[in-house]
Amino acid sequence: EAGVAQSPRYKIIEKRQSVAFWCNPISGHATLYWYQQILGQGPKLLIQFQNNGVVDDSQLPKDRFSAERLKGVDSTLKIQPAKLEDSAVYLCASSLAVAGGRTQYFGPGTRLLVL
């Protein structure tokens, strides 16, 4: 079974530029998550989708971050304009459904450096 795919793996941009990340979840997984992991910290949720609908985006900085999951499969996360503090690893994860005991499977992440 293929895992969660993410691209690009690395990205370097200057502040105020825009950037987009792509995620393809495990086939059949209805729930998709984007997490932000700042160096030295645990991942923190940015947004959660159930199929193509948003379940939780309470921690997404909506003035600069946006995300979509068209057709309930792939997802993109965009930052515009980027700030220095956005330097982090962006992790995509998926699970079969929304339920507390469901295991989330993570992709390799996209490491973003904002200069």
Added chain:
Amino acid sequence: AQSVAQPEDQVNVAEGNPLTVKCTYSVSGNPYLFWYVQYPNRGLQFLLKYITGDNLVKGSYGFEAEFNKSQTSFHLKKPSALVSDSALYFCALPQPGNTPLVFGKGTRLSVIA
């Protein structure tokens, strides 16, 4: 709010010795608890989880964890550490009524040959 705590930033152990990575939790009700491992420049890999039932949970790569309700702990253990176990380990639990995970700050395990 539900939370987990990992009291140790770093754990050092000699190869072949048993290892323990500590995690305590704070929840209302019965918790679901997870352990993940992160190798350099890679995403998080699922190790094991506690949902209900047997307090000793066995997972991948020879790891196990013991759920202790009275001490609100879920420590990760392995009887004999390998150098390849050196990585960053995260304890996590889901928020009430939903699945986004809340992670601890992580514990870096270093296994020395």
